[in-house]
Amino acid sequence: MNDMTRPLECLTPEQAEAYARDGYLVLEGRVSAQVIAACHAEIDRIRNEARHLTAHTDQIDLEDSHTPDDPRIRRIKLPHKQSAVIDDLMRSDAILAPVRDLLGPNLRLQNSKLNMKSARYGAPVDWHQDWSFYPYTNDDILAVGVFLDDVTEENGPLMVFPGSHRGPVHDHHSDGYFAGTMSLAAAGLDPKDAVRAMGPAGSISIHHVRTVHGSDLNRSSRDRAVLFYEIAAADAFPIAGSMGMFPSLEEFDSRMLFGRSTIEPRVTNVPVRIPQPQPPTQGSIYEIQKQSAVQGFERGPGKRM
Numbered sequence: 001m002n003d004m005t006r007p008l009e010c011l012t013p014e015q016a017e018a019y020a021r022d023g024y025l026v027l028e029g030r031v032s033a034q035v036i037a038a039c040h041a042e043i044d045r046i047r048n049e050a051r052h053l054t055a056h057t058d059q060i061d062l063e064d065s066h067t068p069d070d071p072r073i074r075r076i077k078l079p080h081k082q083s084a085v086i087d088d089l090m091r092s093d094a095i096l097a098p099v100r101d102l103l104g105p106n107l108r109l110q111n112s113k114l115n116m117k118s119a120r121y122g123a124p125v126d127w128h129q130d131w132s133f134y135p136y137t138n139d140d141i142l143a144v145g146v147f148l149d150d151v152t153e154e155n156g157p158l159m160v161f162p163g164s165h166r167g168p169v170h171d172h173h174s175d176g177y178f179a180g181t182m183s184l185a186a187a188g189l190d191p192k193d194a195v196r197a198m199g200p201a202g203s204i205s206i207h208h209v210r211t212v213h214g215s216d217l218n219r220s221s222r223d224r225a226v227l228f229y230e231i232a233a234a235d236a237f238p239i240a241g242s243m244g245m246f247p248s249l250e251e252f253d254s255r256m257l258f259g260r261s262t263i264e265p266r267v268t269n270v271p272v273r274i275p276q277p278q279p280p281t282q283g284s285i286y287e288i289q290k291q292s293a294v295q296g297f298e299r300g301p302g303k304r305m
């Protein structure tokens with residue numbers, strides 16, 4: 001956590017306070033039009049390479065309605081490993097300066113993903129806390145969402161519950177298995193209180209790892225691609241049994257984005273639930289959530305559960 005004695009690099013004190021209070025922020029104009037265009041060129045390249053797929057891979061998650069004749073990508077997994085443009089953006093001040101203001105100078109990547117949410121069929125993501133998937137020894141962890149398209153009320157914006165990051169970790173289990181989604185009713189949350197994170201392409205959203213969030217099916221005629229970088233303070237370590245990755249210290253340290261690593265975790269008093277047992281079918285969040293009895297949003301056209 002930023003000790004607040006360091007001067008802020010790019011956020012205003014009001015923005016830093018809003019993040020601490022609400023658990024999310026939207027900042028317009030962080031990423032240039034040239035970089036956004038370069039990201040779209042990379043998406044076109046990756047989409048072209050994936051057009052003959054018939055099943056999910058380690059790089060690509062497919063929409064339920066995908067066919068090789070009508071290719072539909074739901075998510076590009078670990079896009080920074082597939083694109084130098086996306087890797088460079090992740091390490092740039094456009095992304096890391098506000099994160100340093102919120103988490104301090106020592107930063108490590110937890111994960112990256114590019115949710116395509118294409119016009120007319122882009123899949124919803126049911127309500128959840130990222131923390132339910134990967135609890136760490138402290139919760140100085142957030143996700144930066146880079147808006148690669150204009151994000152509006154119509155095209156399935158990320159929706160967040162302000163202040164929910166200061167509450168409990170909610171039950172994300174169903175039928176005895178971790179299912180990656182929660183019941184708003186059981187948590188005492190009213191969907192009407194969710195706030196939409198919207199802005200023109202080039203904006204970023206930032207949400208705290210414990211903030212309750214989700215996003216609806218894209219029913220509009222406009223794509224809504226958002227590139228997420230999940231970033232942790234370097235002294236946050238994944239808790240055993242969670243889905244946080246810690247295969248080896250070497251691999252863990254290869255994910256440093258800025259500053260210095262440590263082998264001394266900072267352990268704070270945070271509520272934790274372990275996402276075990278894992279569901280019968282593993283895979284992306286979309287596949288995990290399909291196994292829940294709780295469905296926050298209507299599913300899109302295509303194969304249904």
Ligand SMILES: O=C(O)CCC(=O)C(=O)O
Pocket residue numbers: 113115117125156157158159213214215226285
């Ligand atoms: O793409 C979105 O709007 C939701 C992102 C999200 O919560 C996730 O991928 O875990």
